[in-house]
Amino acid sequence: MFKYLVVFLVLSVKLQAQDSLFVKVHFLYGSKPQKAYKKTQSKWFGGKLGGHVGIELDSNQILNFIPKGKFHIIAHKKNRHSTYTTHNFEDFYSIMGGNWQENKKLIIKIPISQKQKEHFLCIQKNYLTQTPYDYAFLGIRCGAAAHDILGQLGILKHFSYRGTIFKVFYPKIVRRKLLKKAQKQGWQIQKQEGTKERKWEMD
Incomplete structure (x- = not known):
């Protein structure tokens, strides 16, 4: 009886470990300064249609x-004038400027399997070693890049290179799909509103 109990507990721990696997998709919302704060708040690339997105494997390293x-x-x-990189939480949410604590942000925690985790780690290693595509206005940018990875993991529908360019033009598209x-x-x-000194994009 004791032997079977031990086996059961070991299997339970293994299953719980598998169930606890997840990725976090981080979104920094696009924004522009409010009229009254144009002198103190900076312009961001893309304005309200900009922002940024990255993917984290619960490590405080956001790809x-x-x-x-x-x-x-x-x-x-x-x-190719592009690179995949990793940032910690504070650096990621201040990449556009301003105080990271005052920037509007959203984090979606997605359960994954062990196979998906291993696949993500493989993608991350390869993409950090050699960038797979150029960063361009009429090309892949952060939203399309995140969609590319999520598509490979089976979390979102996977598109071809051209399909990704034309169907995922900015981060809001990815965010809406995941929400x-x-x-x-x-x-x-997890969602946090941003400073009232800026106009933030809406979902």
């Missing part, structure tokens, strides 16, 4: 896609 070098309007196949799924699946959502 995200950013430009590197001269900004390209049209994506280049070989001369809709979060409501259906019961995923955990």
Whole structure:
């Protein structure tokens, strides 16, 4: 009896460990200064349609896609001015400027399997080693890049390279998709409003 109890407890711990696996998708909302604060609040790239998005495997290391070098309007196949990098929580939410504690943010916690975790780690390793595409206005930017990874993990529908460019133009598209799924699946959502000195985009 004791032997079976021990086996049961060991299996329970293993199952709980598997169930506790998740990724966090981080969203920094796009914004622009309120009229009364244009002298003290800076303009952000993309304004209210900008913002930023990254993916974390519960490590305080948020994987995200950013430009590197001269900004390209049209994506280049070989001369890629882009990089995947990781930021901690504070650096990620201050990447556009301002006090990270005062910036509007959203975190969606998504349960994943062990296989999905291993796949994410493989993608992260490869993308950090060599950027897979250029960062460009008519190309892949942070929203499309996050969608690319989530699509490979089976969390969102996976698109082709061209499909990703045309269907995921900015982070809000990814955020809306995940919020809709979060409501259906019961995923955990954490949201913090931003400073009133800026106009923030809405969901």
